[in-house]
Amino acid sequence: xxxxxxxxxxxxxxxxxxxxxxxxxxxxxxxxxxxxxxxxxxxxxxxxxxxxxxxxxxxxxxxxxxxxxxxxxxxxxxxxxxxxxxxxxxxxxxxxxxxxxxxxxxxxxxxxxx
Amino acid sequence: xxxxxxxxxxxxxxxxxxxxxxxxxxxxxxxxxxxxxxxxxxxxxxxxxxxxxxxxxxxxxxxxxxxxxxxxxxxxxxxxxxxxxxxxxxxxxxxxxxxxxxxxxxxxxxxx
Numbered sequence: 390x391x392x393x394x395x396x397x398x399x400x401x402x403x404x405x406x407x408x409x410x411x412x413x414x415x416x417x418x419x420x421x422x423x424x425x426x427x428x429x430x431x432x433x434x435x436x437x438x439x440x441x442x443x444x445x446x447x448x449x450x451x452x453x454x455x456x457x458x459x460x461x462x463x464x465x466x467x468x469x470x471x472x473x474x475x476x477x478x479x480x481x482x483x484x485x486x487x488x489x490x491x492x493x494x495x496x497x498x499x500x501x502x503x
Numbered sequence: 504x505x506x507x508x509x510x511x512x513x514x515x516x517x518x519x520x521x522x523x524x525x526x527x528x529x530x531x532x533x534x535x536x537x538x539x540x541x542x543x544x545x546x547x548x549x550x551x552x553x554x555x556x557x558x559x560x561x562x563x564x565x566x567x568x569x570x571x572x573x574x575x576x577x578x579x580x581x582x583x584x585x586x587x588x589x590x591x592x593x594x595x596x597x598x599x600x601x602x603x604x605x606x607x608x609x610x611x612x613x614x615x
Contacts, residue, residue, distance in 0.1 A: 393546070420601050432592065432605040445602045479546055483601060490535045490554070490596040492603055494546035 391416065393482050393495035400500045407468040410498045414461050414482030420444075421463040422492060423455060426477040435478075438463055467500075475502045505530045509593045509606030516583055516613050524578040524609045526567075526593035534595040536560075536569050536576040541590045541608070550578075550591070583613045 394413040402408050414421050422445075423435040434447035438457035457463045461482075467474055477499050481492035510525040528536065535554045539547040551560030556571035565580045576593060593606040 395546075422601070422603070424605075431607040434602060434604075437601055439601070481547075481603075490601070491537075491549055491552065492596075492601075494539075494548070496544075496546045 393480055393493055395478075395480050395495035395498050397498060398496065400498060401503060402470050402500065403503050404470055404472060406470050407466065408470060408500060410465045410467075410478055410480075410500075412463045412465070412480030412482075412495060414463070414480075415484070415493055418482035418484045418493070419461050420483045421457055421461065422481045422483075423463070423465050424479040424481070425449075426479055426497070427475075432479070435465070470502045472502050475500060505534065505595060505597050505602075505604045507593050507595055507604050507606040510609050512590075512608070513610040513612060516611070518585055518613055518615050519582045520613075522578070522580040522583045522587075522611070524591055524593075524611070526576045526578065526606060528574050528576065528593075528595050528604075530574075530595055530597065532598040533571070534598055536567070537594040537596065537603075538565070538567055538576070538578050539592040539594060539605075541592065543589075547592060583611070585613045585615055587611060588613050 420439045422437040425433045437445040441457045452468045455465045477497045479497045481494045483492045506529045537552045538550040540550045551562040553560040553569035559568045567578045590608045
């Protein structure tokens with residue numbers, strides 16, 4: 390079974406631009422969560438999608454948004470980029486059932502904002 | 504609310520030394536508890552988990568016991584190897600919903 394795939398692996402953008410990150414979950418997984426990882430703040434929860442609906446949301450500004458498609462793939466968008474948005478963005482998927490609480494992570498997308 | 508407090512790093516050990524990374528949590532009810540490991544340039548990998556009080560999770564020589572009375576889930580390994588060098592994250596999954604709460608991570612370096 391293929392793991393969680395995130396694309397692209399690396400991105401370089403300039404302030405004010407917008408960016409879209411993609412995440413393909415493990416086949417059969419319907420929940421996708423997004424996290425921002427920075428050296429100073431650690432792992433911070435952005436939001437979770439389940440069956441195309443946002444189910445949980447962290448404490449991030451409205452510039453951060455996401456969506457999930459009918460095939461469970463998810464995208465995350467950041468508009469009007471700021472220097473402080475430079476981070477590793479991690480996506481995790483999970484499945485209902487006995488192992489529903491285990492999140493499986495992708496390798497991440499490293500975003501650098503110049 | 505839910506939160507995880509993890510031992511600050513970095514931790515540097517010699518090969519074959521004993522490892523303990525402390526983790527305590529605050530949560531309502533009985534959350535599931537996890538340890539994840541992150542190797543350089545990679546995402547997080549599940550190392551072990553425990554879903555109820557007194558459960559012991561174990562994997563690759565690592566162990567952690569879910570202690571409800573002390574709200575702790577300390578990670579231990581009897582003899583670390585150079586290949587164990589990584590960042591370790593303690594996490595809990597809330598009783599309701601699917602949201603995870605992570606500790607700040609503890610960087611471990613094992614020297615030969």
